[in-house]
Amino acid sequence: MLPLARGIYSNLLQITRNGRVAIHTASALRCKAATEESSVNEEEKEAEADSAPDGKDRTKVIPVETSIRYLKSDAYKTTYGEEHVWTQYRRNHKGMYAPRKTRKQCIRQGKISTGNPCPICRDEYLVLDYRNTELLQQFISPYSGQVLSYSKTGLCQKSHLRLTVAVEQARDCGLITYDVPFREYDYAEYYGKKEEQKK
Amino acid sequence: MSLSPASGIGRFYKHSAKIIRFVRLGCTNRPFYHIVVMERRKNQHQPVIEQVGSYDPMPNENNERLVALNTERIRFWLGKGAHMSEPAAELLGISGLLPVHPRTYMTAWRNRKAAAEAAALAEAEGSQKAAETA
Amino acid sequence: MSLFRHIRKLNALQNVRQLSSAGLKSSTLQYATDPQPQFTDAETQQLLQSMTQLQLDKVFRKRTVPDNSVHTQFMTTAQLEKEFLQTIEKAQQLLQMPPVVKIKEDTERIISKDPALKDFATTKYVFTDITFGLPQSERKVVVRDVDGTLSYATLDITKRMNQLYFPLDGRKFYTPRMFSDEQLFQRCLDEHKYEFILDRLTVQYEPYEAEFHNISAKVFEHLNESKQFDQLRSTRHFGPMAFFYAWHRCIDDLLYDMIRRDYLLNAVQLIALSYKIHKVPLDYQATLRQLEELQPSPAVKALAELRSGLRQHQAKGIENEIQTAIGKTETDFQADEISLRFIEQYIGSEHALKKVQLELAVQTLKELNLEKQQLYEGLKKAHGVQQQAS
Numbered sequence: 218m219l220p221l222a223r224g225i226y227s228n229l230l231q232i233t234r235n236g237r238v239a240i241h242t243a244s245a246l247r248c249k250a251a252t253e254e255s256s257v258n259e260e261e262k263e264a265e266a267d268s269a270p271d272g273k274d275r276t277k278v279i280p281v282e283t284s285i286r287y288l289k290s291d292a293y294k295t296t297y298g299e300e301h302v303w304t305q306y307r308r309n310h311k312g313m314y315a316p317r318k319t320r321k322q323c324i325r326q327g328k329i330s331t332g333n334p335c336p337i338c339r340d341e342y343l344v345l346d347y348r349n350t351e352l353l354q355q356f357i358s359p360y361s362g363q364v365l366s367y368s369k370t371g372l373c374q375k376s377h378l379r380l381t382v383a384v385e386q387a388r389d390c391g392l393i394t395y396d397v398p399f400r401e402y403d404y405a406e407y408y409g410k411k412e413e414q415k416k
Numbered sequence: 417m418s419l420s421p422a423s424g425i426g427r428f429y430k431h432s433a434k435i436i437r438f439v440r441l442g443c444t445n446r447p448f449y450h451i452v453v454m455e456r457r458k459n460q461h462q463p464v465i466e467q468v469g470s471y472d473p474m475p476n477e478n479n480e481r482l483v484a485l486n487t488e489r490i491r492f493w494l495g496k497g498a499h500m501s502e503p504a505a506e507l508l509g510i511s512g513l514l515p516v517h518p519r520t521y522m523t524a525w526r527n528r529k530a531a532a533e534a535a536a537l538a539e540a541e542g543s544q545k546a547a548e549t550a
Numbered sequence: 551m552s553l554f555r556h557i558r559k560l561n562a563l564q565n566v567r568q569l570s571s572a573g574l575k576s577s578t579l580q581y582a583t584d585p586q587p588q589f590t591d592a593e594t595q596q597l598l599q600s601m602t603q604l605q606l607d608k609v610f611r612k613r614t615v616p617d618n619s620v621h622t623q624f625m626t627t628a629q630l631e632k633e634f635l636q637t638i639e640k641a642q643q644l645l646q647m648p649p650v651v652k653i654k655e656d657t658e659r660i661i662s663k664d665p666a667l668k669d670f671a672t673t674k675y676v677f678t679d680i681t682f683g684l685p686q687s688e689r690k691v692v693v694r695d696v697d698g699t700l701s702y703a704t705l706d707i708t709k710r711m712n713q714l715y716f717p718l719d720g721r722k723f724y725t726p727r728m729f730s731d732e733q734l735f736q737r738c739l740d741e742h743k744y745e746f747i748l749d750r751l752t753v754q755y756e757p758y759e760a761e762f763h764n765i766s767a768k769v770f771e772h773l774n775e776s777k778q779f780d781q782l783r784s785t786r787h788f789g790p791m792a793f794f795y796a797w798h799r800c801i802d803d804l805l806y807d808m809i810r811r812d813y814l815l816n817a818v819q820l821i822a823l824s825y826k827i828h829k830v831p832l833d834y835q836a837t838l839r840q841l842e843e844l845q846p847s848p849a850v851k852a853l854a855e856l857r858s859g860l861r862q863h864q865a866k867g868i869e870n871e872i873q874t875a876i877g878k879t880e881t882d883f884q885a886d887e888i889s890l891r892f893i894e895q896y897i898g899s900e901h902a903l904k905k906v907q908l909e910l911a912v913q914t915l916k917e918l919n920l921e922k923q924q925l926y927e928g929l930k931k932a933h934g935v936q937q938q939a940s
Contacts, residue, residue: 391746
């Protein structure tokens with residue numbers, strides 16, 4: 218029964234690939250990708266869990282290694298393609314102009330509390346961590362090297378804070394390179410005044 | 417209470433008495449001082465003539481108290497005949513810019529005396545306890 | 551504000567780990583004697599600058615900094631010429647080499663001892679002179695200890711106070727984890743982020759600190775093994791790197807790289823530098839002088855490159871066209887001959903360690919050059935350039 222359902226799912230996915238729906242429905246596909254890599258036993262357990270799925274539950278902690286693997290997997294590629302994780306996301310708001318700030322948080326009490334969670338919160342396999350550089354790079358401007366604003370990426374305030382912390386840590390660890398400010402040396406300070414006179 | 421700039425916006429008379437003193441900034445339970453030059457008669461939160469340093473009386477994580485002194489300007493104002501408040505004079509004495517202030521010697525002597533008394537008391541108590549147990 | 555709190559919390563956790571690992575292990579190669587007189591010597595400086603080269607594309611590459619806007623302007627030819635000269639000057643400033651000096655030892659300098667001041671306070675006082683406009687090395691930092699001694703602060707405290715009152719852009723108050731964690735540092739090296747590491751090193755540490763020597767030595771050693779010298783070419787770190795190899799007698803890999811990339815002038819300069827440092831009684835100056843006459847300095851070359859963009863629309867001579875097609879001129883062939891002779895002399899001597907490899911590289915280059923020369927002369931003949939000249 219289940220494989221059949223999955224087949225239908227993937228067909229549906231291909232039909233609506235470019236639409237926003239594709240991203241929302243992708244979580245089932247991702248579960249599949251994750252379980253394929255783990256052992257068979259776990260897959261059975263997952264299948265049992267799938268019988269009563271709660272797509273909004275976020276209590277399970279996903280390790281960073283899984284997230285890093287996920288970003289390289291086919292499941293990720295079918296979901297997002299070559300684009301950044303935030304490019305397809307659109308904020309919901311009433312009226313012409315969006316509120317200046319995004320919402321405070323998407324996840325309350327271990328559950329998604331909104332219908333349109335932010336790009337990081339909607340996909341539980343995107344883990345913000347300083348080791349997950351591939352994900353962090355998507356949120357850094359290629360022109361100015363700064364972290365992109367939440368008005369552009371649509372991240373909720375909590376995710377944005379975690380993102381900035383992770384980027385700063387990754388820079389500190391040297392996992393993300395950036396252009397270090399130029400330091401001009403005054404040679405006279407290091408070589409003494411004798412050299413100065415010679416020149 | 418707004419912060420006045422370090423270059424100073426305080427108005428002053430040419431021949432009025434100037435003083436090098438502390439201005440308490442920071443907040444409740446967290447003192448931080450600016451060392452400033454201002455007219456002697458003025459309240460500490462008035463605009464200053466010039467800020468010449470800062471003093472953080474709370475020890476940092478390396479157990480140091482940090483003092484910054486613009487020695488060039490301090491000497492200039494002292495040469496002009498500026499007065500010094502006692503805490504400021506003590507600090508400058510400790511820094512080695514001026515002779516050590518007598519009150520610093522007094523505090524040192526009192527601290528040593530208190531420490532010696534406390535040690536003697538502790539020793540007496542210790543011996544008493546030893547006598548009791550024996 | 552909350553961001554800093556978060557990071558500080560995390561760093562506090564990391565500090566505990568740092569204490570256990572106690573920083574990086576020291577490297578094997580150290581400057582035994584003071585390298586500064588050799589490094590600051592005018593001839594050495596000139597050799598190093600010439601070896602560094604001046605690739606304008608690399609020096610003025612687009613940087614990912616908050617303000618990287620471009621200014622566009624109409625100019626007359628005279629203004630443009632002036633601008634070119636300024637550009638070259640600016641590029642040379644950007645290529646300023648970090649000084650190579652010996653490690654500074656921490657000496658205790660007591661100003662006065664006052665036993666009557668004992669126990670005047672519970673903690674020591676650190677006084678910093680914040681007089682406007684003083685250079686960092688002249689800034690006085692003194693410490694009054696609890697027992698009443700007044701002394702100059704240690705280098706560590708001095709650096710901390712300087713950073714506190716006059717912060718240097720990009721320097722962190724704590725040691726970056728990249729430099730304190732052995733594994734992370736190794737990872738950076740393995741990913742060949744040499745320029746990034748060295749850039750960060752120059753900002754984080756002073757050239758006379760032990761860590762500066764230690765880390766830069768490690769980077770250069772790793773670079774010598776991975777042989778990706780091209781990454782540092784035309785950056786400010788190439789000079790100190792070449793100097794390091796010449797000092798420690800391991801120039802062969804760099805030399806091989808230079809020959810392979812057909813930078814023969816640089817190869818000669820590198821050999822000359824090593825002769826100079828180790829005081830080998832060999833006359834290299836005559837060869838260098840000859841070569842310098844034949845080939846322009848990197849600044850002149852870069853200027854010519856800038857000007858060539860200006861005259862693109864003008865009609866070119868057939869000779870020029872041939873030269874650009876082959877990439878070499880007659881003088882270049884002459885210079886190559888002289889430098890090859892010099893390099894072969896070096897390979898034949900006892901100073902070279904990887905003789906076979908170098909010989910092979912020289913041989914290939916020779917064959918290539920011969921082919922190019924034949925082609926050059928053939929083309930010239932075909933276009934009848936020689937007759938015009940004569």
